[in-house]
Amino acid sequence: MEKQQLAPIGSFCLNEACRDYKRVDLKNIVKCGKTDKGVQRYRCKTCKKGFTATKGTIFYRCRHSEQEIAECIAKTVGRWIKLVRSHIKQFEEYLVREHTFSQAQLDALWTYVGHKGEKGGELKNIQEALFGVEQR
Numbered sequence: 124m125e126k127q128q129l130a131p132i133g134s135f136c137l138n139e140a141c142r143d144y145k146r147v148d149l150k151n152i153v154k155c156g157k158t159d160k161g162v163q164r165y166r167c168k169t170c171k172k173g174f175t176a177t178k179g180t181i182f183y184r185c186r187h188s189e190q191e192i193a194e195c196i197a198k199t200v201g202r203w204i205k206l207v208r209s210h211i212k213q214f215e216e217y218l219v220r221e222h223t224f225s226q227a228q229l230d231a232l233w234t235y236v237g238h239k240g241e242k243g244g245e246l247k248n249i250q251e252a253l254f255g256v257e258q259r
């Protein structure tokens with residue numbers, strides 16, 4: 124199977140109207156300073172439009188830094204999962220009753236959060252997904 128790689132922001136134009144839209148490594152994108160929050164700006168030499176490194180991400184036009192947002196999500200979601208972990212059976216019944224989850228959806232949910240019956244695994248998985256390494 125061929126492994127796909129994501130092209131980094133700054134290696135292609137994000138302007139849908141540009142003739143070089145999403146065409147990677149044409150050398151048409153140049154760095155163009157930083158925002159007051161320190162986010163890298165880029166400019167396309169083809170269409171003359173600018174964009175920031177966070178365009179198309181959850182961090183685009185946010186007042187808070189990527190670090191603040193990631194930490195807030197990790198802490199909030201991690202706390203909720205810890206609460207749910209001690210009430211898994213009740214939570215599953217609630218999901219089935221109030222949100223008509225099927226067993227397959229529950230299985231997918233627990234697989235997603237890394238439950239699989241191991242204590243602490245779900246928080247670790249979320250932290251690793253957000254930060255790339257386990258946080259202490």
Ligand SMILES: [Zn+2]
Binds near residue numbers: 136137138141167168
């Ligand atoms: Zn362009």
